[in-house]
Amino acid sequence: MKLKIAVLAGDGIGPEVTNEATSILRAVAEFGGHDFSFVPLLIGGVAITEAGTPLPTATLDAALECDAVLLGAVGDNKFNSLTPDKRPEAGLLQIRQALGGFANLRPSIAYKSLAASSPLRPEVTEGVDMLFVRELLGGLYFGAPREWDREKEVAINTMRYTKAEVVRVARIAFELASKRRKKVTSVDKANVLEVSQLWRAAVSEVAADYPDVTLEHQLVDSMAMHIMNTPRNFDVVLTENLFGDILSDEAGVITGSLGMLPSATIGGAVNLYEPVHGSAPDIAGQGKANPLGAILTAAMILRHSAGLEQDAAAIETAVVKVLDAGYRTSDIARGQTVGQTPVTTHEMGRLVHEAL
């Protein structure tokens, strides 16, 4: 199996965590006799600094030649005064758009041995296994017109969806649900927004093709509450772009740390893989970052871009083993510390490697 992976480490803790993820991928390749190669490329704040733009053409061209793109994190407070189109985050939005993946998959799982890391009671989180399917190329993130008119002192952004955009991402949600617990919860604000009414109608139409999958609609405000109160009620959660941004971060509370969460963006020319966490500039370069989000993201590469389901599952099992053995980066060290061993980013990566 041959796989060329673009590695866009990005800002802050991005390089540290992608390093551990690629180490794991190398180990899988060696063990399985696969040929994985890695192409380091610039994005985000480092790209602004080194190449004058958050997504250099060279990065995009090379990424489009690869079989998968692994992205670390983007964002650097240094650039806070720039307008959105010039900031590190613009590089992320541009590459998302250029690669064309519209379905961002974000699993939210409660690990038994991390139950103490969550602010939620263990009886609430026990057994939770949700999968967010977040639409990634529409809504307020990309809608035009968008402008901050400093003279007139007014700003606008546009939330826009076509039916086709909703249908294609809904299909992915239903496909995934039909292989899971057969329930899709679609999130909108249909009591206020016209966009949400289109969303609800389009999702309901797709649902007709999946009679064995139950569809439920939830308003985004209620959903923000239900996710905390009764997370076990949810299987696949389908959302537009911004709602998915907010709710999937909120769901990080179930796992106990954003540092644990992987994501995969599928449906485009090249799949894009990124841990859900940000660049966390406050802890960058200190070996404090949790690499498990990135490592679990690597597992998603194997699953969705290489068809190596067994290897993907092996990584996920190795992560559970390491957690069960009590190893903790600081973000998941909350709660009682008896039987826990604090570890650095790199040590955590090595432990997963050994457990493989």
Added chain:
Amino acid sequence: MKLKIAVLAGDGIGPEVTNEATSILRAVAEFGGHDFSFVPLLIGGVAITEAGTPLPTATLDAALECDAVLLGAVGDNKFNSLTPDKRPEAGLLQIRQALGGFANLRPSIAYKSLAASSPLRPEVTEGVDMLFVRELLGGLYFGAPREWDREKEVAINTMRYTKAEVVRVARIAFELASKRRKKVTSVDKANVLEVSQLWRAAVSEVAADYPDVTLEHQLVDSMAMHIMNTPRNFDVVLTENLFGDILSDEAGVITGSLGMLPSATIGGAVNLYEPVHGSAPDIAGQGKANPLGAILTAAMILRHSAGLEQDAAAIETAVVKVLDAGYRTSDIARGQTVGQTPVTTHEMGRLVHEAL
């Protein structure tokens, strides 16, 4: 003290809970020798049924003649197929706009005796006392153009803010914070949205006038997580309309039930008071609804429209007493039931009355 209060009971559990709230207000009036009168008016689904429109002119005209408006809840699944401009919720948005109040105050408090009702651990919620200041007349709720073009199969909504709109609501947040723990957390998505960049700049400008209040900015996705992880870190939370809708419902998880949360909307011609919960059609008319949100909303009327701070505080103390004595509507009966007495909507109202 004379006070004319428009009572727009609305749909679902709206009538039941406003009934208990007005009973308490009558008791306060009698005890204090005040002259409170109540003007029942139609809004929402019942208004569509009885008058053909979710906000009849008669309602609006009469409400504008009152000193305060108490609203129960709007929303009825019967009208789900209507477009947003014809639904019960349109009545709510229209009266919000017509009354002109732009600052929606939503306290989120952890009651000691309700600690078991929250899915969050008691050590996380202990001592939480947050106040959301949600901008209520701007953003996606009111921005134009807004349309679902069924022919072209595309829909748009517009998120729009002027600097003046942000400044006026920010001032209220800073004023309130300066009388509390002197911290404002402003929520936006400034790494992506132009509207958020204007928002952040305007809020920062206002902050300069309040040197004793600390201002912090949080991205909405991170904030959704922080509210659950470290709710004690927050004092006043300032948000645009939709972000406030989502986050204040999420914060209901801290108190244990949305049924406990009051709100007041100030800054306009007539203040508008509404419990945060919705119409809850599934339990309407069964005596199951929690009237404490509406009763605490009545306390906010006394505080913000009548200057009766002592009476407002007395209601709040009475609510705490009743909770401490173990009385519970079903929404707050989660957790251990030892020492708890289940009560109906009306019984709960009567208990608060007695505790006064």
